[in-house]
Structures are given as structure tokens and as C-alpha cells.
Amino acid sequence: MQVCVITGAARGLGYSFAEAFIESGSTRVALVDLSPDATEAAATNLSEWATEKGIGPVEVVAYPLNVTDERAVQESMGKIVEKWGKIDCILTAAGVVHNYSSFEYPSERMKSLYNVNVHGSFYCARAAAQHMMALGTGGSIIFISSMSGRIVNWPQLQMPYNASKAAVRQMAASLACEWAEHQIRVNAISPGYIETSMTGPIVEKYGRGMLDEWIRGTPMKRLGLPEDLKGAAVLLASDASKFTTGSELVIDGGYTCL
Numbered sequence: 001m002q003v004c005v006i007t008g009a010a011r012g013l014g015y016s017f018a019e020a021f022i023e024s025g026s027t028r029v030a031l032v033d034l035s036p037d038a039t040e041a042a043a044t045n046l047s048e049w050a051t052e053k054g055i056g057p058v059e060v061v062a063y064p065l066n067v068t069d070e071r072a073v074q075e076s077m078g079k080i081v082e083k084w085g086k087i088d089c090i091l092t093a094a095g096v097v098h099n100y101s102s103f104e105y106p107s108e109r110m111k112s113l114y115n116v117n118v119h120g121s122f123y124c125a126r127a128a129a130q131h132m133m134a135l136g137t138g139g140s141i142i143f144i145s146s147m148s149g150r151i152v153n154w155p156q157l158q159m160p161y162n163a164s165k166a167a168v169r170q171m172a173a174s175l176a177c178e179w180a181e182h183q184i185r186v187n188a189i190s191p192g193y194i195e196t197s198m199t200g201p202i203v204e205k206y207g208r209g210m211l212d213e214w215i216r217g218t219p220m221k222r223l224g225l226p227e228d229l230k231g232a233a234v235l236l237a238s239d240a241s242k243f244t245t246g247s248e249l250v251i252d253g254g255y256t257c258l
């Protein structure tokens with residue numbers, strides 16, 4: 001897993017996964033996110049962080065793009081392979097959530113959510129897999145689904161998000177079977193409630209009672225932190241997991257056990 005690509009990497013879980021890959025030996029890391037400034041800043045911060053920790057040498061390069069733009073995705077994957085010769089692992093953390101009741105949900109917003117969470121994840125995985133196949137290297141693809149793909153979050157309303165994350169789980173399992181003969185492993189991580197810029201605005205919209213409700217439903221009695229997911233990503237990316245495909249790691253502090 002020398003060469004890793006992470007989408008949604010400018011902040012939150014994606015950024016933390018990039019740290020995890022660097023900590024566990026990745027030497028070339030491509031960050032994908034929407035804003036050029038934020039993606040460049042994340043690349044600079046990660047490089048400085050690695051140097052401060054005495055890890056290195058590590059190359060961290062920003063590839064700002066919208067994952068819903070399939071041509072831009074293909075171009076960037078091509079550039080990454082041109083630069084570093086291969087892609088060992090791609091992790092797709094770019095994602096969005098909206099909170100509306102189903103009757104109030106603007107259809108165009110719903111389409112845009114599916115475009116990012118489902119189609120965008122697929123475009124990135126397929127573009128990387130095409131290079132893995134052409135080069136005969138195999139590789140690891142890690143989709144970020146959610147416990148929302150298995151249970152209904154409550155009381156906030158987010159039907160399309162939940163459905164999109166169920167689609168991501170099933171996409172991972174389907175592609176795992178389809179691409180196994182090429183030694184491309186495809187797995188999913190399904191986080192529970194994690195403290196990031198995604199969950200903060202939901203709590204602001206619905207109030208402190210929402211946060212209390214989430215914690216009440218989590219046996220570990222807290223929200224997760226981005227670093228709580230690092231081990232799952234490293235496990236699935238690693239060559240030590242060469243027979244692990246089509247699996248889903250639910251990392252939710254026990255939420256879905258109840």
C-alpha cells in the first residue's frame with residue numbers, strides 16, 4: 001500500500017485516513033477533494049505533520065476535483081499512475097448528508113446527494129480499478145458506507161442518505177465479486193456517529209437533545225473520533241488482508257448491536 005488515493009481528504013474522516021496510511025507506511029498519498037485551496041492546505045499540513053513525527057520521506061499531492069465529474073476523476077487517476085506508476089489503494093470518503101422530511105426534500109438536492117455518495121464513489125473506484133487491472137497489480141478499494149446503510153438514524157430525517165449508504169455497501173460487495181479474479185479487493189467501512197463537520201451541523205439544526213439521543217443509543221456512551229476508524233482502514237488496505245474482500249467493518253461504538 002505504497003500509493004494511496006483518498007477522496008474527501010481535505011478534512012474529517014478522509015484526512016484522518018490519510019494520516020493512518022502515512023503512519024502505516026504509505027509513501028505516496030493523493031488527496032482528492034472539491035476545493036483546490038482546502039485540498040492543497042491539507043496536503044501541506046499532512047506533509048508537515050509527517051516530518052514532525054519523523055515519518056518519511058512521504059509525498060502528499062492534492063488532486064482537487066468533483067467526484068461527480070467522471071472525466072476529471074479519470075484524468076486525475078491517470079496523472080497519479082503517470083507520476084507514481086500504480087495505485088495500491090483507493091478509499092472513497094467524499095460524501096454529503098442533507099436533513100429533510102421526504103415530502104420537503106427538493107428532488108434536485110436528492111439527485112445531487114446520490115451523485116456524490118453513490119455515483120462519485122463508483123467513478124473513483126472504477127477509474128482506479130481500471131489501472132489496477134491494466135497493470136496487473138491488484139489493489140484494495142475501501143468504500144466509506146455508514147451504519148445508516150443498515151439502520152434508520154433517528155430522530156433526524158435523512159432517507160436519501162440512508163438509502164445511498166445501503167447502495168454503497170451493496171456496491172462494495174458486488175464489485176468484490178466482480179473484480180476478485182483481478183486480485184482487486186473491495187470492502188466497506190460503516191462508521192457510526194463520528195465528530196466531524198458532517199455531524200456538527202445536524203446537532204446545530206436539531207439541538208442538544210439530538211446529541212444526547214445519539215449518545216444514549218451508543219453503548220460506549222460517546223461519539224466516535226476520526227482516529228477511532230484508522231485501524232479499520234489500515235487493516236483493509238494492508239497486504240496482510242489479502243483474502244479479505246466483500247466485507248464490511250461496522251465501527252459504531254456498539255450502536256447497531258442494540
Ligand SMILES: NC(=O)c1ccc[n+]([C@@H]2O[C@H](COP(=O)([O-])OP(=O)(O)OC[C@H]3O[C@@H](n4cnc5c(N)ncnc54)[C@H](O)[C@@H]3O)[C@@H](O)[C@H]2O)c1
Pocket residue numbers: 007008009010011012013014032033034035065066067068092093094095096116120144145146147190191192193194195196197198199
Ligand atoms: N461523520 C460521521 O458521523 C459519519 C458516519 C458515517 C459515515 N460517514 C461518511 O464518512 C465520509 C466522510 O464524512 P465526514 O464526516 O468526514 O464529512 P466531512 O463533511 O467532514 O467531509 C467530507 C468531505 O467530502 C468532500 N466532498 C463532498 N462532496 C464532494 C465532491 N462532490 N467531490 C469531492 N469531494 C467532496 C467535502 O468537501 C469534505 O471535505 C462521508 O462519506 C460520510 O457519509 C460519516
